[in-house]
Amino acid sequence: MSERGKGIVVGVGAEAGVGGAVCKRLAREGLQVFVAGRTADKIGEIERVIKEAGGAATPVVTDTTLEDQVIRLFDVVRDAGPGKLEIVVYNAGNNRFGNFREMEVGFFEEVWRVCCLGGFLVGREAARRMLPAGGGTLIFTGATASIRGRPPFTAFASAKAGLRAIAQSMAREFGPQGLHVAHSVIDGAIRGDQILKRFPEFAERKGEGGMLEPEAIAETYWQLHRQHATAWTHELDLRPAREPF
Secondary structure: OOOOOEEEEEOOOOOOOHHHHHHHHHHHOOOEEEEEEOOHHHHHHHHHHHHHOOOEEEEEEOOOOOHHHHHHHHHHHHOOOOOOEEEEEEOOOOOOOOOHHHOOHHHHHHHHHHHHHHHHHHHHHHHHHHHHHOOEEEEEEEEHHHOOOOOOOHHHHHHHHHHHHHHHHHHHHHHHHOEEEEEEEEOOOEOOHHHHHHOHHHHHHHOOOOOEOHHHHHHHHHHHHHOOHHHOOOEEEEOOOOOOO
């Protein structure tokens, strides 16, 4: 029996979300999934669901804005036994909005730390660990704000644009060395717990097929990972067929 490959998903919250869906998709392919998020109960629930389905999962409580915790996450993966780290997905984000003239420095910095600094830390550790082993796949989850700033999402847009720049720079530097770096622009609302529970009226207005399904995003991520090196995608945008753009 061949040794099990490994995958890391950073920024996992509720099971009904992109992070949870990606974890389950990787586990279905036989990878040992390291589920990284700030809330022990939530990542523990993902672990339970994966193991009940016959998969392998390890929850690792991680604040991606703290360098020592990101390094520890990758150390846990390294020390978990044989198996190549094949894929890392950076899905952390905090889509918060605020009035520009009233915005405090702390608010702006907090959004940047999650959406951009965390991506740098995870990207750096992924490059450090994966390149000596022959490469792999690194996917960053972006948003409409990655390519278009508009109020009241100034802080979020600046941070997501910074994350996109990190992805571009990494792809150009490390692609030739075997690390497939991809950036996914999620252009629309996601049909997950964050919207369904916090903004049910908005979800109802969107109607059937009006939001991105987390499982569909996860499937796209898996297909990115499976691409042949002669036809790699660096950036793609995902939206419902009904989403105007």
